[in-house]
Amino acid sequence: MQETWRWYGENDPITIEHVRQTGATGVVTALHQIPDGTSWPAEEIAKRKSLIEAAGLQWSVCESIPMEQCVKRGDADAPKAIARWKDTLAKLGRAGIPTVCYNFMPVVDWTRTDLRWRAPRGAGLALRFEMVDFVAYDVFILGRKSAANDYAADIVARAENRVKAMNDDEKLLLERNIIAGLPGGALVQTRASITTLLESFAGIDADTMQSNLLAFLREVVPVAEEYGVHLGLHPDDPPFSLFGLPRVVSTPRDVRTVLAAVDSPHNGITLCTGSYGSRSDNDLVEMATEFAPRINFAHLRNVTVEADGSFFEDDHLDGGTDMVAVIEVLLREERRRATAGDKRAAIPMRPDHGHLLGDDITKNTNPGYSYIGRVKGLGELRGAIRALTRQLDREKASA
Structure with a gap:
């Protein structure tokens, strides 16, 4: 797996040099400084890519091209907004950015209290x-x-x-x-x-929202195919209704619908173990196994869910998801892809979210994106990957 690190650009309190020191080889970023409703200029994409590569790293995943609310509503402004999204996607593809993560959450993105x-x-x-x-x-x-x-x-x-x-x-x-x-x-x-x-979402139910998502996919996946970009749809966070709004990327059934709508390896998912894991009825090992060929990106984090639906971000190897088993599924999928000659064999992953630890508690950091907590999580995941890789090597040698 390719270890990556989310970086918010030059205004991130964590510098690109600090990213390099984590041992990660890839960067997950976006042009957050550009307002929503604007196609990203090619020169700004090139500038960010050059900055990352100057540090000896790769821009592995764009997370995310902004998704305007009109697209989720499917209203009269949606076609122009989708055209802007496609234009940015094409520019990223021309620049050699291989993966784009995005979400389809109405009004609220990730939500915590x-x-x-x-x-x-x-x-x-x-x-x-x-x-x-x-x-x-x-x-x-x-x-x-x-x-x-x-x-x-x-x-x-x-x-x-x-x-x-x-x-x-x-x-x-x-x-x-x-x-x-x-x-x-x-x-x-x-x-x-x-x-x-x-x-503004009054009268829009889950069926309508899902139809708008599928219509969006039918527009953008051909562009992704043309420019060699693999899309990774991020799940709802949390994966249940908030403010009475429909959520349509929350369950295995939702994922099956999305993948069947446009049957292409470029139409894939981001396996966020923390988001999907915030529903106790989602089995992440089963989901990773079923959707493995279409997993284009992975967010590895863990949550503990309580009886009333509350949850908190736990340590990366603790919580309700068997993280070691999920990683094993992903490693086996990588080997299957490599054997088949798939150029995207290495699945980019990042240690999503992290606790505030040590002097990070007093520093200005983006919520969930402190330095020490994510380094700790990355170290735990790296250890699990190393041990499982050795196990799989032994299996192959004895076969």
Whole structure:
């Protein structure tokens, strides 16, 4: 597997030199400085690629080309937005970027209620999604119409008690944590703008959203094929409805629909073990095995899910997913591809998310993307990969 590292560019508090020091050989990045709704200039793509290669690294994955909300709604502006997406995809392909990760989450991207939760076993500060806190925000702070109908009565009652016990600062912090996953993040979003975004999806159900995704794929996969780019659709995070919005990349059934819609190796998935693993009914080993030929990218992280649907980011080899077994599936798939002469034999992976550890706790870092925690995770994954590779070599030698 190719070890990669997510890097947010020159404004990332983690420098490209620090990325090189992790031992990773690939970089996962995007042109975050370019506003949504704009096709990326070829010269800016070339500039970022040159900066990465000057450090002795490869731009392995673009994560992500922004997906405009109109595409998910399938409204009148969607064709122009898809054309911009295709134009950027083609430019990335011409520049030699082999993989593009993207998602199709409406309004909210990744969502957590606590960005600095004290993890068990003295493991530092972790990202956490607390179901009661989220319901408290949706029903009683944001005040979305009919929101209470989307949740079990006991959860709503607990959420109401939670809100009553919160002061104004605590409510504001919860809101900031949740909207960190919204387009533009906490710097520009307000309760009014969130409500407007949510209302723009009124009447769009899961079937409509899925149809819009499949229509998008039929447009963009031929471009990916033409320019040699392999697409990796990222799952919903978390993989269940938020704010009453449909989520259509959450289960094995969803993945089967996506892959069957355009049957091409360029139409693949990003296996995010943490996102899919945030549903206790998703078996990640089974999913990795079933979809192995179409896994174009992997985010390796682990979560522990609680009875009410809450979850937290656990250590990379702990949590609800048998990470070692998932890695073994991916390594076997790489060997199958190599035997078949597939040029994309090495699956790029990155140690997704990491705890805040040591002096990173006091530093300015992107939520989930501290340095020490991800280096720790990468080291754990690297050790598992090395041990499993030796095991597979012995199997081959004795065959």
